[in-house]
Amino acid sequence: MDPEAVKEFIRREVPDWDDEVVAMARFKAFSGQRSDWELKFQFWRDLIIKVSRQFGLFIIDPVQVKKAWFDRGGMTPLCIDDVVLLMHSEGDVVRISDLDDPGSGRIARLLRTVKNLMVQQPVKQEEILENTLVLVPLLKEKAADVVKILSEGHWTSTCVVTLKKFRNLCNGSNEASAVLSHLSGCGKAHKISINRGELIEGVKVSFSQTALPGISTLDCDILHLLRTTEKLQDQLEVMDQRCEKSKKSALASLKSGHRKVALRHARELKVVTESREKCTSLLNRVEEVLNTIADSESTKMVSEAIKTGARVMKDIKISADDVHDYLEELEETIESQKQVEKALESAPYPDIDDEDIEEELLELEMDLESESSQVLPATSDTADSLTEMFSELKLGKTKQTLEEQATEPAQMKDSGKKILEAA
Known part of the structure; x- marks a missing residue:
């Protein structure tokens, strides 16, 4: 990776990267409590992840990060070692040697996990800072991308x-080992190793949420065919190079007047061309077998889907004719809805004048005022009649009038005040 390209990217991401005052504060070592340097740690952690993601990396070398990525004229961050150690302790990075071997079985991985939980040996700082590290967040992203690419072709x-x-797909052997280790740990991939005259290795990947089934004989046969396809393609590339070389040599010999030499190169060209045709024919046959297997698997999936649909229809007691009728009715409803929408869109809206609206509002206000003026006298008349009715009521001597009841609380209040003053 080009260090200059990294520095240009950092300058774009961090506008004040070349500010001397800010750089001096950032490049200092951590001191005090974590709250004092938490923001600085987050800055360096995020910057390491951003640079790695930008250049398609998820395996990094701490020495290169310190001395190549973040070098400013010979000055390197004094806190970068602490940043890497903290990232390791918090699970953001792991040593590549700590990843599970994808070739080991489930039982071996389980035993190793139990052993690590029971016996946790402390890791020295030098073992972290001098080893190749894997960025866990970016490893997960890369694994998801690989699975997505494979799913698009199957x-x-x-x-x-x-x-x-x-x-x-993983851009390297170490990267592939890390991705396969992660997918195997998640139950999304298995490594396949078979011996068919030579050691053939492959990977079985799952695209669904269900558990990945075990390796079958068909998987091994498919892997053998795929490896044969790769070998034939490699042979075709070599033959193409030999054909091109023989053709150029024959032409050069003819131009120089060496007819016998040109004839020899022409014979070589013919032999290689015939071999290439045979190799191409064999490659086509192998690809036909693979396509047949893929078609049969697709047919099996379609058949299972049809059976599932038939079983569901049987459970809910619905026939195929009913489903057809429902679909036709749904299509008619959708079509009628579309026609209504088109009619509404084509209907012109009438032009409304604001002055007309204001006149209508004024008329409404006048009507409300006239109604309120008629309601008020009626309300006053009703109040007078109620007063007369209460005054005509004759209550007993033990009953108090409304005026006495109204004055009684005031008298009690005055008497209470006098008692308090006397006290």
């Missing part, structure tokens, strides 16, 4: 690929 819920193709 219709089934699983697929088998050669280890060579898997490494090409």
